[in-house]
Amino acid sequence: MTDAGRIGRRGFLTLAGAAGVAGAGAVPAAADPQPAEPGPGSRPSTPDRVVYTLPALEFADPARQRLFGDQYESALTDVVGMNTVYAERATYDPARLLSYPPGTFVRAGGGYPAPQRWTRDAAVNAWNAVSLLGPPVGRNTLLSVVDRTDGGLVVQQDNQWWDQIVWVLGAHHHWLVTGDAEFLARAHEIGVATLAARKAQxxxxxxxxxxxxxxxxxxxxxxxxxxxxxxxxxxxxxxxxxxxxxxxxxxxxxxxxxxxxxxxxxxxxxxxxxxxxxxxxxxxxxxxxxxxxxxxxxxxxxxxxxxxxxxxxxxxxxxxxxxxxxxxxxxxxxxxxxxxxxxxxxxxxxxxxxxxxxxxxxxxxxxxxxxxxxxxxxxxxxxxxxxxxxxxxxxxxxxxxxxxxxxxxxxxxxxxxxxxxxxxxxxxxxxxxxxxxxxxxxxxxxxxxxxxxxFGLTFTADGLRLAPCLPPGWGPVTLRGLRYRAATLDITLRGSGSRVVSCTVDGLPAAATLHPNLTGSHEIRLTLAAP
Structure with a gap:
């Protein structure tokens, strides 16, 4: 894949016209083709205009960079550049919960006809990476498969009922990544109703x-x-x-x-x-x-x-x-x-x-x-x-x-x-x-x-715990420009294994758990050894 085919490395993917949030490599998202009238759950605040931040993966070994780093760039391009698309309100927002802006969600793939309002795909993509890279898009992706009924909000009740429960795990992960209290309350309501329906039937x-x-x-x-x-x-x-x-x-x-x-x-x-x-x-x-x-x-x-x-x-x-x-x-x-x-x-x-x-x-x-x-x-x-x-x-x-x-x-x-x-x-x-x-x-x-x-990014209610797993000979490797809530992190791994021998934050010894209220830019270095 050529450099021209890659999306905004180390930059932000933003809505056109969003001031003060785009750095080098910014890519404008598709404009909302219809008036963005606010509805229930709509949150058109400035933070929602920052759609994606894309950390860089950097191996010191050129051969590993070509194999793992190039496929990492391709994965970002697939998720962000190919499959992040506009969410038509009539199809993807029946519960009136999506945010416009950004007005986008992640579809299942480029080979399928529309619409792709599929619970399992939405939940898995948010859980895998989208909620971390683009919290507003992850939120929209999860809520695009929620319905509003007389009894309240529930994951869509289609005939693939076994897909519904993975939504709870995707939503739980989204809350742990973002700390979004509004989303937490809504996701708990949806999850309880969905699990009750499945247990009853x-x-x-x-x-x-x-x-x-x-x-x-x-x-x-x-x-x-x-x-x-x-x-x-x-x-x-x-x-x-x-x-x-x-x-x-x-x-x-x-x-x-x-x-x-x-x-x-x-x-x-x-x-x-x-x-x-x-x-x-x-x-x-x-x-x-x-x-x-x-x-x-x-x-x-x-x-x-x-x-x-x-x-x-x-x-x-x-x-x-x-x-x-x-x-x-x-x-x-x-x-x-x-x-x-x-x-x-x-x-x-x-x-x-x-x-x-x-x-x-x-x-x-x-x-x-x-x-x-x-x-x-x-x-x-x-x-x-x-x-x-x-x-x-x-x-x-x-x-x-x-x-x-x-x-x-x-x-x-x-x-x-x-x-x-x-x-x-x-x-x-x-x-x-x-x-x-x-x-x-x-x-x-x-x-x-x-x-x-x-990199062992493990999101908890108490913060971000780092529990990497570095195969022998793979280090050093850095994840640069990772956005975690209000902080931006450069994380470097050395050694090999899954046991953290030492961790420093900005050069000072520290525990391998970051507080959820951390702000600003920080350099984190971990040395690993076999268990």
Whole structure:
């Protein structure tokens, strides 16, 4: 990708005419094509005119800069330059909550027709990177999938109900990043209403687990037989009998994370979050009782409605078991020692279901979805596994570099080629699908591995905790110009590993946690060692 194709490195992406906020590299955003009449939740204040700040990633080693730094620039271009678009009010703001300005949100990708009002994509992109890089855009992206009903605000109640709960985690993260008290109150209201609806309709009291398909798999290629069965002429999971009864690892781990997130949000609002914590504890127990496989040292994929366990490996499920706190330390050690890697990364599910093979991999089976791989990459960093984390980030950087910086939806796990995978289609026979280009969550997933994995940016109610994971030989590396609330940070990592040996802020020894009220520009240096 040429320099002309990159977006505002070290600068701001701003609305045209915003004074005093744009530095070198400023890029004007699209103007609002209709009057920006204020509505409920509209916040046309000056800070909202600063849409994005784009920190630079700088490796001292030129070869690493070419591989990781160039793909980082491509990821910023994908999210900011290609997929940040105007939010038509009639489609994306039915609850009248979006802010105009900026009047933009992040769509799912460049290969899909409009509209793209999709809960999972919105929540994942905000959670991955958008809320950090552009808080007003992250806020709009999250609120673009909220509806206003007679009972109040709730995440849109479409037929992919299992997507709704990831919104709570994206919203919780947005509050931790921004400290936005107004958003916190609204997000808590929306999250409580959404979780209550799902518990009333999609909870199995007999198993103590939530029912429905898995986080990633809205396509039937993501499931073995049964619930797949021949003769059904559809790719959509719910068109197959019994799929609504599945109890999946990834989805239940997300519910556990949502309960703990709502408890923390409640506490911050002066409300009682103990019931959420109790629900989380019961759900964690049920997941480990029903889905943990002590004989194999890993988790199964899902329970059938009759309680029998499918023992396939689910990449997103293993990642969320670690990231949501479902898996304990001993379980994490075991599952990371037994997890199956394909040559180009962690796949969606493994092994091949009977109707697929290396020549015709299933669309949601043995293929690399960069978004799933990125969650697993962060989980490796969270577990302190620097060498494995380096492998994961290298896998994705090499896939993207091979397509000249293009972030596609799916890649072949054996060859690394762009691959849409095979799935039962409208004919009732396996059909090869397309891997869509300019996929936002593939790019934001790469950014997640840089921000949350490599630099260990861990946002809490008490501030920004730095818990980096630096593979051997990768340092020094700097993230320059990172905006955290009212502060601008240059963070440099040296050494290798995940244990912070020393931390200095502006040359003075300090803890590796930054106060949320920090202001101004600061230079932070961390030296790392193996645990």
């Amino acid at each position: 999609n909870f199995s009291a007999a198993h103590g687990l939530f029912t429905g398909p898995s986080f990633m798999n809205d396509g039937i290629a993501g499931y073995p037989e049964p619930p797949w069965q021949p003769g059904v002429k559809s790719s959509f999971v719910l068109d197959y009998p019994l799929t609504h009864e599945l109890m999946c690892l990834s989805t239940n781990c997300l519910y556990h994370g949502a309960y703990t997130a709502l408890a923390e949000m409640a506490d911050a609002l002066g409300k009682d979050g103990r019931a959420h914590l109790a629900d989380a504890a019961r759900l964690r127990t049920a997941i480990n009782r029903s889905l943990w496989r002590p004989d194999a040292g890993t988790y199964g994929y899902f329970l059938h409605g009759d309680g029998s366990l499918d023992v396939s490996q689910e990449g997103a499920g293993l990642a969320f078991a670690i990231l949501s706190g479902v898996a304990g330390p001993a379980q994490i050690t075991r599952l990371l020692s037994t997890v199956h890697w394909e040559p180009h990364g962690i796949v969606n599910s493994w092994p091949h279901f009977a109707r697929f093979d290396d020549a015709k991999p299933g669309r949601h089976n043995v293929v690399v979805w960069p978004m799933v791989h990125s969650f697993f990459g962060e989980a490796l960093a969270r577990a302190g596994r620097a060498e494995l984390f380096g492998r994961a980030l290298t896998n994705l950087a090499e896939l993207v570099a091979a397509t000249d910086g293009g972030f596609y939806e799916i890649y072949d796990s054996k060859t690394g080629a762009v691959q849409g995978g095979w799935q039962t289609g409208g004919s009732g026979e396996p059909e090869q699908f397309t891997s869509q280009p300019d996929q936002a969550w593939s790019a934001s997933g790469y950014l997640r591995m840089v921000f949350a994995g490599l």
